[in-house]
Amino acid sequence: RDHKDGPFFLYLPFTVPHLSLQVPEDSLAEYKGQIPETLYKHNSKGYFKNPMPHAAYAAMITRMDGAVGSVVDELKELGLTDNTLVLFTSDNGPTYNRLGGSDSNFFKSAGPLRGRKGSAYEGGIRVPLIAYWPGKIAAGKKSSYVGAFCDMLPTLCNVAHAEIPRNIDGISFAPTLFGGEQRDHDYLYWEFSGYDQQQAVRSGNWKAIRSHVYVDDSPWELYDLSRDIGEKHNVAAGHAEIVERLAKDAEQAHTPSKLFPLLANERPKGYTPPMRGKGRKKGAAK
Numbered sequence: 001r002d003h004k005d006g007p008f009f010l011y012l013p014f015t016v017p018h019l020s021l022q023v024p025e026d027s028l029a030e031y032k033g034q035i036p037e038t039l040y041k042h043n044s045k046g047y048f049k050n051p052m053p054h055a056a057y058a059a060m061i062t063r064m065d066g067a068v069g070s071v072v073d074e075l076k077e078l079g080l081t082d083n084t085l086v087l088f089t090s091d092n093g094p095t096y097n098r099l100g101g102s103d104s105n106f107f108k109s110a111g112p113l114r115g116r117k118g119s120a121y122e123g124g125i126r127v128p129l130i131a132y133w134p135g136k137i138a139a140g141k142k143s144s145y146v147g148a149f150c151d152m153l154p155t156l157c158n159v160a161h162a163e164i165p166r167n168i169d170g171i172s173f174a175p176t177l178f179g180g181e182q183r184d185h186d187y188l189y190w191e192f193s194g195y196d197q198q199q200a201v202r203s204g205n206w207k208a209i210r211s212h213v214y215v216d217d218s219p220w221e222l223y224d225l226s227r228d229i230g231e232k233h234n235v236a237a238g239h240a241e242i243v244e245r246l247a248k249d250a251e252q253a254h255t256p257s258k259l260f261p262l263l264a265n266e267r268p269k270g271y272t273p274p275m276r277g278k279g280r281k282k283g284a285a286k
Contacts, residue, residue: 004078007160012071016064019100020048021056027063031055044100053101072132081134085159085177087152090127092117114231120190120200120209121231131177145176146202148188187246189253193260197273201246201253206239207231208246214264214273220247 016023035054042049050056068088075081094109095102096116104116115121129147131137150170157164158174175182187203193214200209205226210218220243222236236243254262261267 001074001078004080009156010071014064014067016060017057017102019044019095019102021050021053021060021101022048023056023059023063027059028052028056030062031058038103038106040098040101040103042101043097047100050101054103054106057102057107082136084133085136086132088130088132093119093122093124093127112230118192118195120192120198120211122207122225122229125190125200133177137177143176145173145182146185146188147171147173148185187249187253189250191250191254191262193257193262193273197262199250199254199262201250203246203249206242206246208236208243208250213262214267222246 032052032055035058037052037054040053072081072086075084075086093113093116094104094107096104096118104110110116110123113121113123113126115123117124119125148170150168151173152170153168154164154170154172155174155177156162158172164172171183171185173182174180187201190198190200192198196211197214198209198211199213200207202208202225205224207223207225208220209223209231210220212218220236221231221234222239222243223231223233224235225231256263256266258268261271261273267273
């Protein structure tokens with residue numbers, strides 16, 4: 001309201017859905033007794049144990065949806081929908097091991113994707129993006145553009161007619177939103193120094209991934225996401241040249257860090273890598 005007569009940028013991060021599974025009673029009431037609950041062993045110290053975790057999780061999602069709706073309603077009330085781009089997305093995939101009572105398997109939160117939060121498999125890093133701008137973006141339109149959060153900055157610069165900074169990794173996906181010719185990434189790169197110490201590279205439909213890289217030179221797995229979105233069939237043995245190319249991309253993209261050492265030769269003496277994912281079987285959450 002304060003900036004309705006001029007340019008504004010709003011970054012609105014929601015803390016739900018997240019642990020603990022807690023939601024006001026008025027939201028929970030909608031789902032009480034409507035969703036079956038499953039017994040579980042509470043394995044999250046410090047997080048509230050909700051006696052109705054399925055109902056609470058559903059209520060958290062609904063409450064978040066309502067909060068987003070209130071923002072959109074305000075834009076409509078102020079007559080700003082024809083001049084405002086709304087983007088809605090998530091920071092990572094759903095959680096694992098029923099932490100705090102969450103149940104990603106029950107809700108099929110990752111769909112057919114392999115892995116959960118903290119994994120470089122698609123279930124950990126692949127999230128939806130919804131873009132809303134009546135009159136500028138066609139309703140119901142879908143895109144297969146493969147991007148990452150680094151694309152947000154150049155896209156917003158494009159929309160705001162601002163200069164895009166140089167020497168950044170992101171690519172504007174404004175052409176995808178508004179019907180222009182979209183440039184694609186040569187490749188996208190991820191690495192986690194925590195969890196299972198992973199590296200992943202995607203180029204087109206090819207996805208290479210390896211884990212526990214701090215221990216040794218672990219082998220790369222390779223998946224053709226156009227045929228195998230669940231990353232169930234490792235085809236590295238039959239495509240050595242593709243694995244080699246993507247491994248070189250990973251080598252080029254990786255920057256050694258004293259704070260987050262990844263490879264074995266980067267670890268200072270006595271360093272023990274964080275193991276938030278310790279105990280999970282590799283690929284168990286498919």
